[in-house]
Amino acid sequence: MRNSLSPKLLFLVLMLAAFGGSILGQDGPPPQRDVNRPPEMNKPPGDRQMQPKRPNLIRLLGLTPDQAQQLKKLNQDRKPQMDEAMQRLRNANRALDEAIYADTVDDAAFQSRLKEVNQAQADVARLRFTNELAVRKILTADQLARFRDLRRRFAPPPDHDGPEPGDKPMPGQQMRHPSDDRPN
Numbered sequence: 493m494r495n496s497l498s499p500k501l502l503f504l505v506l507m508l509a510a511f512g513g514s515i516l517g518q519d520g521p522p523p524q525r526d527v528n529r530p531p532e533m534n535k536p537p538g539d540r541q542m543q544p545k546r547p548n549l550i551r552l553l554g555l556t557p558d559q560a561q562q563l564k565k566l567n568q569d570r571k572p573q574m575d576e577a578m579q580r581l582r583n584a585n586r587a588l589d590e591a592i593y594a595d596t597v598d599d600a601a602f603q604s605r606l607k608e609v610n611q612a613q614a615d616v617a618r619l620r621f622t623n624e625l626a627v628r629k630i631l632t633a634d635q636l637a638r639f640r641d642l643r644r645r646f647a648p649p650p651d652h653d654g655p656e657p658g659d660k661p662m663p664g665q666q667m668r669h670p671s672d673d674r675p676n
Contacts, residue, residue, distance in 0.1 A: 520635065549639075573619055588606060588608070
């Protein structure tokens with residue numbers, strides 16, 4: 493009886509060991525990139541550069557205890573509504589995606605799902621802007637000026653090429669308006 497392995501079997505065992513080790517040494521699929529986030533936010537947490545720390549708005553704006561309480565209540569009241577609206581938006585997006593990529597094209601289903609997405613987006617926007625207006629009503633004129641300044645400093649850069657509302661041109665520059673691009 494032979495105690496040695498056949499050359500083919502030995503080769504197979506060595507190949508399995510070599511490839512098995514390299515497969516097990518992999519970390520898994522690369523993290524997905526979110527195209528809607530700035531590139532530095534798509535990096536793993538350890539790789540991110542130091543993000544500017546968000547300021548303590550209550551202290552920086554000089555809110556009174558009554559104003560801080562009003563903002564707290566406002567946020568507590570808004571959170572469940574916003575959570576529900578965001579869930580409706582996610583569900584509507586999922587349903588639209590399913591309608592688009594269904595085995596058969598159904599234009600009526602597509603239009604219906606698109607209408608649901610548009611309505612859900614409008615609801616989210618309405619809640620956000622209504623909340624911003626409510627916050628605005630709580631602030632004094634001085635606090636509003638400080639808030640605008642902080643918002644400009646800590647806001648992410650705009651996603652478009654045009655000026656932000658209320659932006660002033662640099663000295664020697666003219667503000668462009670989209671209608672400037674129309675042919676004469």
